[in-house]
Amino acid sequence: MLELFGDNLVDLMNRGGVVMWPLLAMSVLGVTLCLERMWFWLSTNRPGRREELGRLARLLRQGDHEKAMQLVAKDRSVYGKMVVQLLDEPVTDALVVDVVESQRPRLERFMPTLSTIITAAPMLGILGTVLGIISSFEVIGQAGSAGDPSLVSQGIAEALLTTAAGLIVALLVLIPYNLFRSQVDRTLGRIETLVAAIQGPRTIEKSKD
Numbered sequence: 271m272l273e274l275f276g277d278n279l280v281d282l283m284n285r286g287g288v289v290m291w292p293l294l295a296m297s298v299l300g301v302t303l304c305l306e307r308m309w310f311w312l313s314t315n316r317p318g319r320r321e322e323l324g325r326l327a328r329l330l331r332q333g334d335h336e337k338a339m340q341l342v343a344k345d346r347s348v349y350g351k352m353v354v355q356l357l358d359e360p361v362t363d364a365l366v367v368d369v370v371e372s373q374r375p376r377l378e379r380f381m382p383t384l385s386t387i388i389t390a391a392p393m394l395g396i397l398g399t400v401l402g403i404i405s406s407f408e409v410i411g412q413a414g415s416a417g418d419p420s421l422v423s424q425g426i427a428e429a430l431l432t433t434a435a436g437l438i439v440a441l442l443v444l445i446p447y448n449l450f451r452s453q454v455d456r457t458l459g460r461i462e463t464l465v466a467a468i469q470g471p472r473t474i475e476k477s478k479d
């Protein structure tokens with residue numbers, strides 16, 4: 271069965287032309303990166319994470335940093351790392367910006383690459399179609415009026431494969447990309463909540479001094 275699938279794939283790639291190979295590479299790369307991001311977000315915002323962060327925020331607002339540190343001691347997520355870094359030093363606006371920005375690359379990892387695939391795949395598909403149509407018109411020019419119209423229509427149909435393939439690749443990556451983008455926004459919102467919980471008690475302490 272695998273051999274049959276391989277033969278069909280090679281035949282499809284040959285029919286679509288040279289542009290089909292970069293599209294295949296994009297699809298493999300896109301699916302691989304989407305799987306990596308899916309694993310990352312399933313571990314970062316797993317079920318029950320909201321309750322954990324709510325409990326952590328309450329401890330931080332109460333100024334119970336010892337219990338908060340115990341809660342995040344084994345947490346390797348962006349939330350745990352951020353809280354540990356903020357509790358290690360006096361909290362300032364500069365420190366908050368530095369800590370949040372240090373975690374942003376983990377949140378947005380591979381997002382530019384996925385965005386590029388979404389944009390480039392349809393354009394490559396259209397390029398392949400244009401090249402195929404040019405080849406079909408060359409057949410007409412060489413054969414003249416005696417040319418077989420079926421050969422031309424067959425060439426155009428095969429050329430349109432690249433457009434379909436480009437759209438499929440883009441859609442394959444677009445839906446996960448939007449889901450990942452929503453996860454980035456949600457995580458940044460939760461980070462802001464934790465930062466506010468840490469700053470609250472310390473702001474009160476400063477006002478009392």
